[in-house]
Amino acid sequence: MTTSLASAITNAYDLSSILRVCVRSLEGDAPEQPGDGAATAHTVKLAGNMVGDLISTLELVELRGEGPDQDASLRTGAVALLDQWKAARRSRDALMQLLPTEQEAEPADLGTLDVTIERLAEQISCHQPQLxxxxxxxxxxxxxxxxGELLCEQYPRAQKAVIEYLRTKA
Known part of the structure; x- marks a missing residue:
């Protein structure tokens, strides 16, 4: 069993436990307490995010099953950079959802993730494709x-690199 598959199974069990707690909270006989509904809704949202991550992991496991050379540890170049960029974006999205809506200051982790995301974006845009x-x-x-909304200097740079690659390949 691969590490990714084992991790996905562990995440599925965690998710199952979280959802069971939510169901008990919704079906319970205990008198309602202020904030229970909001807390349960927040927990269900987090579970939804976990489902998305779990689906992504399982899709990767399935793709690796189709070709053993697609193992994430063997990925290089732009593919590896994009995997890291997506993981950092998912982490940032999860952190944003954990923050209370009335919080004024951003946590330090958010700034670190933003720097990481931007660094990876710069590396992807400057990459010279070989494959x-x-x-x-x-x-x-x-x-x-x-x-579909934003345009920056990195997109044309990446697109030009791809165009040059395709021209030299043709």
Whole structure:
């Protein structure tokens, strides 16, 4: 059993436990206490995020099953950078959801994640693709990072690198 699969199974058990607690809270005979509904809703939201991460992990495990050379430890270039960038973005999103809405100051972890995300984005945009997979990954990053709204100097740089790669390959 791979580490990713074992981790996914562990996460599934954790998620199952969290959801059982939520169900007990919703079905319980105890008198309602102020804030119980909000706490349960927050816990269910966190469980939803965990489901998303679990699905991503299981998809990766499935893809690795189709080709043993796709092990994450063997990934290099833009593909490895994009994996790290996605993980940092998921961590940032999870941290943002844990913060109370009325909190005024951002935690230090958030700043660190932002710096990491930006550093990885810069590395992806400056990468010179050597394989079709690298080129596709760079374009995938452009689409995911911009979310159809934002344009910065990194996107054209990555796109130009892919264009040059494709021209030299043709």
């Amino acid at each position: 079709d997979e690298d080129a596709a990954t760079m374009l995938e990053w452009c689409v995911e990072d911009c979310a």
